Amino acid sequence: MKISKSLNLGLLALAGLAFACGGGEKAAETTAPEASTPAAAPAQEISLEEKYKDDPIYIKGIEKIKASDCMTCHMVERKIIGPSYAEVAAKYENTEENVTMLAGKVIAGGAGVWGEVMMAPHPSISEEDAKDMVRSILLLKK
Template structure:
């Protein structure tokens, strides 16, 4: 009888241990996880500068000009892309003035041997707005 009592206690203790440790595995657990936040969408230059008059007016002047025949925003055609120009030059008064002069007077050698034609009919103010638009495309 002492053996039966000891055996019974051992069985009960084992059952309690199995139950408290998760039992036979038939019990399912539900876990909830918080989804990772979506990566922040990078704003395009148009979205970023939509209220900047230099950007808006410069873009309008560029679209009206012959600039798109040699330049694109993200791809080199004849001349460098606007994106490449914006990465090379900081937006400073000195750079805006220098690049506007290149647009008006023409230039060669900065981006290779193909010359940038002169645009003498373009006013200094318009050329500077166009250059500011290009430089604001910096990523």
């Protein structure tokens, strides 16, 4: 009977020691990866439309763009037939001189600046509306 008690006591002590030693290491392993996970997450990039959605100049111009046929050939961040608005904004500085020049191109149409595909003229768009459209486009810097 004494051997049995001693054996049980020894096994119990061995089990306690094994449990105590093993448990501490697992806690450290579990904590470390969790701490580094949020830092490794990439920042989510927002679209230009989202970035400028509350800007009154952008809102005024984009409403006029959407009311015309501009979106048939142009998109904000992706080239389809003509350049994207982001490409136009990257090429031209946002100055009143460029706004006037580009508004004239919107009204008169033309080809050669972005390739040989001609931009259709838009004589029914007023100069002021064309300038509002161009001002909203030139905001779209990345």
